[in-house]
Amino acid sequence: xxxxxxxxxxxxxxxxxxxxxxxxxxxxxxxxxxxxxxxxxxxxxxxxxxxxxxxxxxxxxxxxxxxxxxxxxxxxxxxxxxxxxxxxxxxxxxxxxxxxxxxxxxxxxxxxxxxxxxxxxxxxxxxxxxxxxxxxxxxxxxxxxxxxxxxxxxxxxxxxxxxxxxxxxxxxxxxxxxxxxxxxxxxxxxxxxxxxxxxxxxxxxxxxxxxxxxxxxxxxxxxxxxxxxxxxxxxxxxxxxxxxxxxxxxxxxxxxxxxxxxxxxxxxxxxxxxxxxxxxxxxxxxxxxxxxxxxxxxxxxxxxxxxxxxxxxxxxxxxxxxxxxxxxxxxxxxxxxxxxxxxxxxxxxxxxxxxxxxxxxxxxxxxxxxxxxxxxxxxxxxxxxxxxxxxxxxxxxxxxxxxxxxxxxxxxxxxxxxxxxxxxxxxxxxxxxxxxxxxxxxxxxxxxxxxxxxxxxxxxxxxxxxxxxxxxxxxxxxxxxxxxxxxxxxxxxxxxxxxxxxxxxxxxxxxxxxxxxxxxxxxxxxxxxxxxxxxxxxxxxxxxxxxxxxxxxxxxxx
Numbered sequence: 001x002x003x004x005x006x007x008x009x010x011x012x013x014x015x016x017x018x019x020x021x022x023x024x025x026x027x028x029x030x031x032x033x034x035x036x037x038x039x040x041x042x043x044x045x046x047x048x049x050x051x052x053x054x055x056x057x058x059x060x061x062x063x064x065x066x067x068x069x070x071x072x073x074x075x076x077x078x079x080x081x082x083x084x085x086x087x088x089x090x091x092x093x094x095x096x097x098x099x100x101x102x103x104x105x106x107x108x109x110x111x112x113x114x115x116x117x118x119x120x121x122x123x124x125x126x127x128x129x130x131x132x133x134x135x136x137x138x139x140x141x142x143x144x145x146x147x148x149x150x151x152x153x154x155x156x157x158x159x160x161x162x163x164x165x166x167x168x169x170x171x172x173x174x175x176x177x178x179x180x181x182x183x184x185x186x187x188x189x190x191x192x193x194x195x196x197x198x199x200x201x202x203x204x205x206x207x208x209x210x211x212x213x214x215x216x217x218x219x220x221x222x223x224x225x226x227x228x229x230x231x232x233x234x235x236x237x238x239x240x241x242x243x244x245x246x247x248x249x250x251x252x253x254x255x256x257x258x259x260x261x262x263x264x265x266x267x268x269x270x271x272x273x274x275x276x277x278x279x280x281x282x283x284x285x286x287x288x289x290x291x292x293x294x295x296x297x298x299x300x301x302x303x304x305x306x307x308x309x310x311x312x313x314x315x316x317x318x319x320x321x322x323x324x325x326x327x328x329x330x331x332x333x334x335x336x337x338x339x340x341x342x343x344x345x346x347x348x349x350x351x352x353x354x355x356x357x358x359x360x361x362x363x364x365x366x367x368x369x370x371x372x373x374x375x376x377x378x379x380x381x382x383x384x385x386x387x388x389x390x391x392x393x394x395x396x397x398x399x400x401x402x403x404x405x406x407x408x409x410x411x412x413x414x415x416x417x418x419x420x421x422x423x424x425x426x427x428x429x430x431x432x433x434x435x436x437x438x439x440x441x442x443x444x445x446x447x448x449x450x451x452x453x454x455x456x457x458x459x460x461x462x463x464x465x466x467x468x469x470x471x472x473x474x475x476x477x478x479x480x481x482x483x484x485x486x487x488x489x490x491x492x493x494x495x496x497x498x499x500x501x502x503x504x505x506x507x508x509x510x511x512x513x514x515x516x517x518x519x520x521x522x523x524x525x526x527x528x529x530x531x532x533x534x535x536x537x538x539x540x541x542x543x544x545x546x547x548x549x550x551x552x553x554x555x556x557x558x
Contacts, residue, residue, distance in 0.1 A: 001033045007048070008041035014048035021051070064113065066220065067212040069106035073130065074205065078102060081134070082202045090141045095200040096184055097137040099208070103190055104178050105130045108158065108171070111221050116527040117230050117472065117550040118223060119170070123161040132157045144184070150175045166520050166547075173222075173544045191220050222548025224472055225486040233490065233525070244367065261347065264365040272340050272387055279395040281333065317436070318460070319410040321429035326401050328421045329394030332376055336390065377421055378529070393419055409460065414496050416467035417531070418555040423523075424531045426463070427499070434461045434501040445501040449534045451479035462500035470494050471525070472551035481538075481546065491525075494553060497534065517543030521553045531555075 085094050112122040136152050162168050182188040186195050197208045218227045346353045363370040369386045379386045396419050417423035435442045469491045473481045479495050518533040
């Protein structure tokens with residue numbers, strides 16, 4: 001028998017393995033068996049499809065849950081470790097550190113079941129991390145230098161896997177919550193009804209593990225009880241994306257199928273021209289119209305469009321930002337409109353269609369945004385949603401910039417960030433604008449957020465944002481964050497937020513006795529593209545609670 005392990009690490013080598021297997025089929029003895037092991041790998045079927053087809057497949061998935069994970073860890077090396085430290089120095093502390101580390105390891109592993117709200121992605125925490133952490137704890141068992149333990153765990157062990165700043169905050173809170181004197185002395189429970197064992201006997205550790213519930217409740221991880229709605233939605237979206245991918249693989253990029261285009265491409269054209277008419281967009285004048293060759297170039301995003309309205313250069317960063325937004329809308333509108341006209345003409349003439357148009361039309365068939373368009377604006381994933389978003393944003397921006405009084409108040413109050421092409425840039429523009437008004441360095445200005453508009457300045461140094469959604473918590477009637485219950489919706493509306501930048505010393509004075517908590521802001525529920533963070537005043541304990549709950553804000557694209 002021959003066993004080759006961890007093939008997921010060498011998927012590109014699988015074709016060579018396949019050739020070796022085929023070359024030795026006739027030479028193999030009757031009792032020969034080849035065993036291959038691999039962890040789930042997204043590209044395995046791409047490189048090893050034939051191997052998968054010719055093999056008998058066995059899938060092994062360990063039972064989920066913190067309790068089961070701790071049992072497996074103790075059976076693999078925890079029991080032996082406890083036996084080896086019998087009658088050693090610091091035996092009690094070392095055994096407690098073992099239980100605490102295995103609990104912590106199981107907790108952050110099982111939190112992966114709640115992605116992307118638990119972790120942004122499923123990090124690969126391994127037994128190597130567990131052993132390295134145990135080595136650190138052995139060295140600090142006597143002195144209990146918690147600061148050193150937290151730092152080493154973050155920088156050299158578990159934190160090395162975590163590349164997202166908000167996920168690193170979650171890891172820091174867990175380390176601070178469990179690796180402390182209160183937990184080690186039994187003054188604070190690990191969770192309801194579970195305390196760290198006070199004895200060093202192996203059976204005592206297993207008795208404590210037996211008190212842990214078989215089913216993990218979200219509250220065990222500090223997550224809201226209604227997170228199951230988020231998991232179900234994520235799983236459904238993942239399944240739909242997989243189905244769409246399978247359908248797309250059956251279509252050639254360069255083949256023109258007239259019947260397929262009749263069903264899928266023409267409705268997209270009709271949807272576009274209907275939106276253009278219903279939104280009363282500005283007409284392109286004769287100097288701004290593309291020739292047929294220009295429209296062809298627009299398919300490759302190489303055409304530079306001119307402005308539909310007069311864009312006045314300004315020293316006001318907020319006005320400059322809005323002008324840039326309008327220019328983006330004008331460019332996208334001209335590019336997409338030119339491409340739509342060209343496709344419509346090509347279909348009506350029923351002539352040989354060039355490759356670039358076929359590629360564009362087949363993107364319509366798949367229902368995805370063409371790569372050329374997405375390079376200009378990384379909007380919604382679905383094609384119709386992207387088209388609708390382009391038209392509505394351009395329409396609003398055009399009317400904002402041409403309305404009376406736009407020079408005095410360039411940013412509407414309130415403003416919805418989902419109505420902008422590049423919402424992230426509005427915060428840096430506001431910071432630059434405030435620095436000019438206050439005549440101070442930019443780095444001395446810190447963001448200040450509040451749901452109480454009365455406490456914020458009402459001049460051009462602040463903006464009011466509306467239309468945000470929150471996940472992981474809910475705003476009460478008094479505009480204070482509170483925990484969510486099981487029967488509440490996954491998302492809830494956020495009251496209008498006032499945003500301004502203040503000098504750092506004044507920002508500290510306004511938060512006497514309080515700390516600040518950074519809540520991330522994402523474009524979509526997938527949490528793939530972050531716009532930044534809003535700094536809200538709250539106590540340290542409250543901030544840690546919202547960190548573990550995965551509280552985040554999202555643009556409302558509905």
